Amino acid sequence: MRSDGSGSRSRSLLLAVLCTAQFVTLLDFSIVTVALPEIALDLNIDSTLLPWVLNAYGLAIAALLVFGGRLADLFGRREIFFAGMAIFGLTSLLAGFAQDPAFLVAMRALQGVGAALVTPAALSIVTTVYTDPRERGRALGIWGAVLATGLTAGLVFGAVITQTLGWRWVLWVTVPVAFVALVLTPILLPTSLRRQSGRLDLPGAALAVTGLAALVLGIGQIETAGLSTRSLLPVLAAAVLLVGYVVWERRAAQPLTPLSLLGSRSVVSANLVSVAGNAAMAPAWVLLSLYLQLVHEVSVLAAGMLLVPAAVAIAGGSGVLAPRLLRLLSRRALVVAGMSICAVGMLALALSLDDTIPWAWTLPGGILAGLGYGLAFTAWALVGVDRIPERHQGIASGLLVTSQEVGAAIGIALAVAFAAYAGAEDMGSPGDLAHGYRIAVFGLVVLAAIGAILGRLVPRDDVGDPGASAEAPMEARASTL
Secondary structure, three states, X not given: OOOOOOOHHHHHHHHHHHHHHHHHHHHHHHHHHHHHHHHHHHHOOOOOOOHHHHHHHHHHHHHHHHHHHHHHHHHOHHHHHHHHHHHHHHHHHHHHOOOOHHXXXXXXXXXXXXXXXXXXXXXXXXXXXXXXXXXXXXXXHHHHHHHHHHHHHHHHHHHHHHXXXXXXXXXXXXXXXXHHHHHHHHHHOOOOOOOOOOOOOHHHHHHHHHHHHHHHHHHHHHHHHOOOHHHHHHHHHHHHHHHHHHHHHHHOOOOOOOHHHHOOHHHHHHHHHHXXXXXXXXXXXXXXXXXXXXXXXXOHHHHHHHOHHHHHHHHHHXXXXXXXXXXXXXXXXXXXXXXXXXXXXXHHHHHHOOOOOOHHHHHHHHHHHHHHHHHHHHHHHHHHHOOOOHHHHHHHHHHHHHHHHHHHHHHHHHHHHHHXXXXXXXXXXXXXXXXXXXXXXXXXXXXXXXXXXXXXHOOOOOOOOOOOOOOOOHHHHHHHO
């Protein structure tokens, strides 16, 4: 098999390995959610530390994605992917043997470090191997499908594995996949993706990492503490650190994130839509799962299974329909249409959240919202990476995934806060609970509509050519980047 990434078969196998790696890093976030009660009982973890079994992983990913993307550009995408999978696999193994809560949280944080290296490296390999615009669109569509199935599969597999094998196997299940990925990396991943010249901007990296960590931490605190000093101080610290990061980057000889990249309308518009789209979609999984369990009293496993149709809709929209529609519609049109469909689906979902309405009526709205999100995802992902020079694909991928993580964190925090304010966390009657979740989902309708409006910022492109753009090609401006 050729290692240069050429040839349909080798590229298909390469995409399968990269998507599988991305799948397990997503799986490892949601799969642990279901196992938290068992973990708390077995390790005697108190209520203040228990959320960090989940949050340590997500915080490390969100804070380090941009940094991981820059490392991939500088030191080689294959090398960083390999290092990330090695860290992820080893810490997954060790986490499963944990006998101490602090050790488990530490291993979960290191798992997040590995995932933050894997994700931007893998995505940038996809976008540099698939150079044909239509093939790149199909590859990114499959990537989006993996995004949907990974999160949903975690809820389902987590329930099954925890009930049958125990919570430790929830962590161990990803180890064989990591091992296979490590074995196949030197065989399948292209040797042509060599490291770039330049040095790492350590002060800029420190500001970016601490700023993003503070932002995600503050947003997460809103879920439990509301708009209080406890939540606002990290957000204010994040604002100071991120402003300092921008100021530093303007003066740095070799900045972590080239400012001309952030000045690209394609990059900015794609990431803004990504924040809004994920702020709308990510909380829907959480709210719908809670609604089904607390209002209609279905089991954790059944609630996870009932999310599968929406996940299938995302996968179908992203991996099947979007690449075909991009031959007929511009990327801007598909982003706007997709997020509009998502908003309509969210509205239908909100109207179905009533204890007097059978749970089956939640399915149409969830499916429609998922379909719209999937259509928009492929289009905005193309916008965010399609016109970027190869030597900056890692950092562009890191930015795109960071906007997804931050958007999801913002959306979940706001949705939980709205639900609590409306009475969903008072554990009152089923009607009161349903009312709280319905109010929260109405908020998601607004976020999806904002995503559709932001889609108008996407540059015009030629219908039928996903790689075209009205912007001057960034390759032609590579010397300024």
